[in-house]
Each structure stands twice: as C-alpha cells, then as structure tokens.
Amino acid sequence: MSARFAPIVFGSLALLGWEAGLRAFDVPAYVVPSPVAVLASFVADPVGLLVSLASTLAIAFVALTVAALLGAAMAVAMASSRWAQAAIQPWAVALQVTPLPAIAPLIIIWVGDPFAALVVCATIVAFFPLFANTATGLASPPAALQDLFHLYGAGRWQTLRLLRLPAALPYFLSGLRISGGLALVGAVVAELVAGSGGFASGLAYRILEASYRLDMPRMFAALVLLAVAGVAIDHGLAACGRFVLRRWGQS
C-alpha cells in the first residue's frame, strides 16, 4: 500500500478504536467526547468555529508575512556586515529563548490594538527559524565560489544578488515551512493568554469558552480544526516551496 494513505488509514483506525473504547468502558462525554459527538458538535454550528478559525488564520498569516520580511531583511543585514552580525545575533537568540506566554501580557498591554498585539506575539515565535535559516543559507556558498566572485572583482551587492541570495532561497523556504506552523501556534497561544480580554473571536477563545462550559465535544472540534489548519499550512507551504524552487531551477 502506498505510504501516501498511511496517515489516513492510521487516523481512521485510531478513531474507530477511540469510539469503541468509549462505548466499551462507558466513559462520560464530559471527560472524553466520542468522535461522533465531536463531529455532531461541529455540524451543529460550523459557522461559529470557521469564522473563529479564519480570524486566527488571519493573525497567523500576517505574522508569517511580517516574520518572513523581517527575518530575511535582518539575515541580509547580518550577512553584509560583521558589525550588524555582532549587533543582531544575540538579540535574535534572546527573543527566541523567551517563552511567549511570559511576554504576551506585556505586549498586549503595550500594543493597544488587540489584533496588532496578537500579530506581534505570533511574529516573535515565527521570526527565528526564518532568520536563522536565511542567515545559514546566505553563508552557505562554498569558499571556492566566493573566491571566484572575488577573483572577478565582484562587489558586495553583486555577490549578494548572484550568489548569496539564490543560495539562501531553499533555506528560506524551509524556514518558511517551519515558521508557518509556529505562526499558528503563536497566534493561538497569544489568544489564550489574552483570553476574553483580548480579541475575542479567535479559535483559542472558542476553546476557552467551551472549557468553561465543560462542552468537551465543542472543545475537541475546535482542536481538530486547529490541527487540520496546521497540516494544511504545512502542506501548502511545502508545495509552494517546491514550485518556487522548480521555477528557479533549484529542484
């Protein structure tokens, strides 16, 4: 059997086992909901959850875009000057190792607009892989190729445009794929921290709301939606990366 269908087969078997287990041991729905109950909860009010998902995805998408622009720009700045490298690197690492839940309340207070605050939080999480990958890619051309550019009197700008940037493209794209998932996670974590005091329309807010009401099926429906969105983002970015690389002859 093709490995392509393995996740579907595995998932279906797990769901069957889950449903059968609950029925066999008579587990109450407020502890663990059955897959059927989760599906029913989603079908009962799909619009509410989907609107919330769209709101969270909007935050993640804007954050990913900002992180991509900022990460690439700072990596290029770092590649073009030792001073910039010394100045930027430690701060980028400091940003990466600070847990988002610890700084999210501060950001939410500082940035007045809730949407912007959540975008800032998600951007912080999505920034580092893009930045670090692009920086690695910019430094990746072998020494001999750099010597060759030097030999022909290439300037900084020429070397960047004709050697470093094309070499960094695959690294940037794999960074984008990692950060795509992280931007979604960052958006949800920030929404959770913000709670009802924040921008009360995201998927995290639905999860909180359902948990207050002990509405387990609804909570699971939101979680499943989140997971599906994460997988879709990952697949979409992977396909997008393959397309770009093929176009640029780097496949």
Next chain:
Amino acid sequence: MAFCDENDDDATTLFFCPNRARSGRSRAPPGMLTLTDVGRRFPGATPGGTEALRDANLLLSAGDFVALLGPSGCGKSTLLRLIAGLDRPDSGQLTWDAGQPPAPGEIGYVFQDATLLPWATTADNVFLPLRLRGESRAQAQPAIAAVLARVGLTGFENARPQQLSGGMRMRVSIARALVTQPRLLLMDEPFAALDEFTRHRLQTDLLALWQGLGCTVVFVTHSIYEAAFLARRVVLMTPRPGRIAREMLSPLQAGANNDADKRLHPDYARFVADIAHAMEAALQ
C-alpha cells in the same frame, strides 16, 4: 638566487636564471611573473602556525605550461592562490612584468570541484565572469558560444550542472575560466576527482586548448603522470615547510602526440621515471 644552481648538469633540469638562455630556443620568452622568496604562514594549532610556503622562487614565462607537483600539504594551492591574488604572502614578493597585478578577467581559475552555480544553466555559468564586469547577455553571447564550442559543450547550453557528468561539469568550469580570454590560467587539481578515461580525455583536450590559445597555464597536481603528460616545466614541491625543491623541463616535443601514443612514448616513460626519482630524492 637559491634556484640558480650552475653545478647541476642534469639534461632534463633547468634552473631558471634570467641570464641563461633556455635550451632549444634562441630567444628567452617574454616574462610574466617573478616570485622572489615568497613565504606564507598560517596561524594554526601548532605553536608558530603552519609554514605553508617558504622561500618560493619561480619565474613564469608567457605561454608556458607549468605543473606544480608534490604530495598533499606541500603548499601547491597556497602558491596558486598567491599568484591569483586570492591571498597575500607574508614575506617575499610577486613581481608582474606588466608592472601591476592582472585586472579581473586576465586570470582564469579552475578549482578541483567544478564549483558551478547549481541553479544556473551551462550558458549562465559561463556568462558569470562577463556578467560580473557588466556585460549584457546579448553582448556576451558570441563569446559564450565560442568558448562552449572550444570545450565541446555545444548543445548543452541549457543543461543545469546536476544534469551533466563530472567531466562535462569540469568542461563548463574550464569554459568559464576561458571566457574572458585570460593571459594566465590557474588550475588546482582540476581532474583529480574524475575517472581515468575522462581524465585522459580532458588532459588531451586541455593541451589542444593551450596550443590553440597560447595562454600561460599553471597546473597543480599530485600525479607524476599528469605532470609529465601536460607540462613543459615541472616544479617539484616538498612539504613541512612547503618549498620548491627543483624544476625539470619536459624532453617531450610540445604539440606532438597529444593522445594515447604519447603515454606510450619512451621519452614520456623516461620523464616520468626522472620526476619520480627526483621527487624521491627531494622528499628525503
């Protein structure tokens, strides 16, 4: 000068003294580059660092084909990089007869790996040196087509490096080095990673290219056979510290038998043996 030893009367050896005529030629060829007591030391793990090159003296004449021969670590690449201007000596000097170091494009450099841009086609890779000096693709097209024809790659203009064999990639690399019509072609073990059949083909083709173009070639190798087959002059180097031990002139006729016959010629066999003996003596 250290390399000017009048007592050595070995027929295959010629130490370069500017005032001594070269055997078989009535007029000394025009000079190009003189290296005087050139030294290079790299800071490293050992105290005092690695002395990659000590007191190297070498005269490079226009149109010559010189092989730098020696075991790995004897400073061949270091010497080549100094000539290319990719590195600077710690002592001694390089004197260019033109009065100033060559402009970009006057030196071609071929590395052990083809070092092509993996995302660029054959034509774009060869275009690179011209592009870097501001030529447009349309301007450069005749030069690209001509040099690709010279190295036998017509028809592969749009192939990318990963679609080409190792030998063809090396041909692209050579074409890229030749596209600016350099006066000096530097090659650092360019064929070392290729299989023997491909290597022999490329060696033969390189000699034909050299005879057609008339540029000066400095060819780094650790193969005695390759040095004897290609070079008019073989420079023997020894490691720790890297130094030039001696030079030997090829007894073979330039331009004759540039094919498999040459590898069976008694003069070639003798030259190989002479180099091997000289190398053995130098390494002791």
